Amino acid sequence: MESVRLVQEEALVPLARGGDPAAQEALYRAFSGPVYGLARRICRTREDAEDVVQETFLEVFRSLGRFRGDGSLWGWVRSITASKALMRLRRNKYRDADELSDDVATPPREQPALRMDLEAALERLSDTARAVVWLHDVEGYTHDEIGQLMGKSVSFSKSQLARAHARLRRWLGEEVAT
Amino acid sequence: MNHLTLEQLLDLREPGLEPGQAAAREHLADCPRCQAELDRLGQRVARLKALPAPRPSRDQFREIRSRHVAERRRRSAARSVALVLALAATVALAVVLRPGAGPGDADPGSSAASELAAIRAQSQALEETLREYNPDSRAIDGRTAAIADRIEDQLSSLDRQIELLDLMNLADPMRDTRQLRLWRERVGLLDALVDVHLTRASYAGL
Numbered sequence: 001m002e003s004v005r006l007v008q009e010e011a012l013v014p015l016a017r018g019g020d021p022a023a024q025e026a027l028y029r030a031f032s033g034p035v036y037g038l039a040r041r042i043c044r045t046r047e048d049a050e051d052v053v054q055e056t057f058l059e060v061f062r063s064l065g066r067f068r069g070d071g072s073l074w075g076w077v078r079s080i081t082a083s084k085a086l087m088r089l090r091r092n093k094y095r096d097a098d099e100l101s102d103d104v105a106t107p108p109r110e111q112p113a114l115r116m117d118l119e120a121a122l123e124r125l126s127d128t129a130r131a132v133v134w135l136h137d138v139e140g141y142t143h144d145e146i147g148q149l150m151g152k153s154v155s156f157s158k159s160q161l162a163r164a165h166a167r168l169r170r171w172l173g174e175e176v177a178t
Numbered sequence: 179m180n181h182l183t184l185e186q187l188l189d190l191r192e193p194g195l196e197p198g199q200a201a202a203r204e205h206l207a208d209c210p211r212c213q214a215e216l217d218r219l220g221q222r223v224a225r226l227k228a229l230p231a232p233r234p235s236r237d238q239f240r241e242i243r244s245r246h247v248a249e250r251r252r253r254s255a256a257r258s259v260a261l262v263l264a265l266a267a268t269v270a271l272a273v274v275l276r277p278g279a280g281p282g283d284a285d286p287g288s289s290a291a292s293e294l295a296a297i298r299a300q301s302q303a304l305e306e307t308l309r310e311y312n313p314d315s316r317a318i319d320g321r322t323a324a325i326a327d328r329i330e331d332q333l334s335s336l337d338r339q340i341e342l343l344d345l346m347n348l349a350d351p352m353r354d355t356r357q358l359r360l361w362r363e364r365v366g367l368l369d370a371l372v373d374v375h376l377t378r379a380s381y382a383g384l
Contacts, residue, residue: 019250021243028239037231050238057242058249090323118225137223143192151321162185165219169184174218 009073017064024061031074032057035081041134042085044092044127055084079149082135086149089127121171129164136161181205182212187219253310260306267299290354297361304368313375322374329371336364 008026015023032053039052059080067076122130128150135141135149136157143157150157169175182190186202206212273292313326340360346353 019246024243024246025239028242032234032238033231036234040232046235049232050234050236053234054238054242054245057238058246061242061246062249118222119229122226122229133226137226148321151323158185158188162183162188165188165222166184168222169218172222174222 013064013067013069013073016061019061027060028057031060031077034074035077038078038081038134038139039085041122041138042082042127042131043088048088048092049085052081052084052088056081059084078139082139082141082149086131089131092127116171118168118172121168124171125164125167129160129167132157132160133164133168181209182215184215184219187212187216190216191219191223249312256306256310260303260310263299263303263306267296267303270296270299290358294354294358294361297358297365301361301365301368304365304372307372308368308375311372311375325374326371329367329374333364333367333371336360336367340364 012023012026016027035056036049036053039056040046040049043049043052056077060077063080067073116124122133125133131150132146135146136143141149143154143161146152146157147154182202182205189196189199190202190206206216270292340357343353343356343360
């Protein structure tokens, strides 16, 4: 996801930190779209993503005093969003057990008309695998960073990514004929 | 011929050269099938990046703002309570440790009771600090969550022991000593829990 720049960030941050409603609203207007976008890609439902938006901005307003400014504000907000969204997944972790088996609904390769589009295939991944794919491939997080966010190892993140790509490849009908 | 696995192809897309990648690169140079697979992988990632960003369906600023204001009010009230409790604990300790209070000067039972009251107040103050910090509403990484869970499990087990001790015979001469030990342990665990959350917050820059 492209980085988000906030106009007059240097002036707004101290004001928002002090609880100024107009400055807080400016932060919300600047970042709510990308925050929701990331949350929605990680969370299974729109409602969960909306909750993550609320929790993220509450945390941002609460913790702005601790923002050291050594990275971009969007980078900091994004890490809070990812962390909140993954927390939401942990709370809903029973859903991972609902992941469809690879063999149940996979469209046969000889029927290209039934191939899934990328959105549908992404949705069909388990919550963890989808989060890893999105954070790594789109947001540019390293396996080390993903491991830290998820409380797992680097190799866990790597193997989740490889398995997810194997599934996407199959569901999208992109396997190489042997 | 052994083609590259998906893991190896993904590794080749990572920055830097990891051990074992030189051989994979050599294979890739001579293998059209693996080159095609790597291209497809790159195209898939490019398509993922090009997916339209989901847009929020509603404006949540008013809700967030009112929750933030309410939370600030609660935190301010909790700070006042914690301050009063800390003050009470200090006063109780001062009574126990006052200069004139020699070993034979006071009833040992009442001294233990004062110390217990002070430790309980300390425990309550730490719980208020945790409530004020509200870890449940905060972002937390998996490792910190695991440590916090362990401490919370220990606290639950300790609380069960304290409850059992409260039901024990009041005439048991060891009861006060055990109570003091358990409550001291509880304060230690709560202190560790506060530390875990605050350390995590400063590590994560929150």
